[in-house]
Amino acid sequence: KAGVTQTPRYLIKTRGQQVTLSCSPISGHRSVSWYQQTPGQGLQFLFEYFSETQRNKGNFPGRFSGRQFSNSRSEMNVSTLELGDSALYLCASSSGTSGHNEQFFGPGTRLTVL
């Protein structure tokens, strides 16, 4: 079974631009969560989607948004990029939403904002 895939793996943008990251969950998984990983703040939860609905959101500004499609693939968007948005963005998929189910992480998208 293929794992979680994230595209692109690396991205370079300039301040003020916007970016869209994509995540394809493991087949059959309907829950997708996004995390931001930075050296200063560590791993922080961005949001979780299940059946195309956002179930939970972390403490991030409105510039960070996401969506999920009917095939469970998810995208996250960051508008008006700032230098501090440089990070590794990780996506995780799970078969359930109770917190009991293992979350499988993708390799991440490394975003650099210049």
Add this chain to the structure above:
Amino acid sequence: AQSVTQPDIHITVSEGASLELRCNYSYGATPYLFWYVQSPGQGLQLLLKYFSGDTLVQGIKGFEAEFKRSQSSFNLRKPSVHWSDAAEYFCAVGPGGYNKLIFGAGTRLAVHP
């Protein structure tokens, strides 16, 4: 507020030595607790998890962890470390009912041959 503390940023051990990585959590109810490992350039891989029941849980790659409610701790142990265990280890707590995880800052493990 929920939080996770990993007091050790870096740990270096010799191959074959035992290992204990510390994790303390703050959470109002019985937490769901996890340990993940991240190798360079990789995503996170689940080592083990605790929800309830036996407080000593076994995971993959020979790791185990013990939940101690009185100390709010969930320390990760391995009796004999291999060079391939060098990686960053994250403890996490999750509220029941959601897939949201709150991570500690991580402990970077180096293994000397």
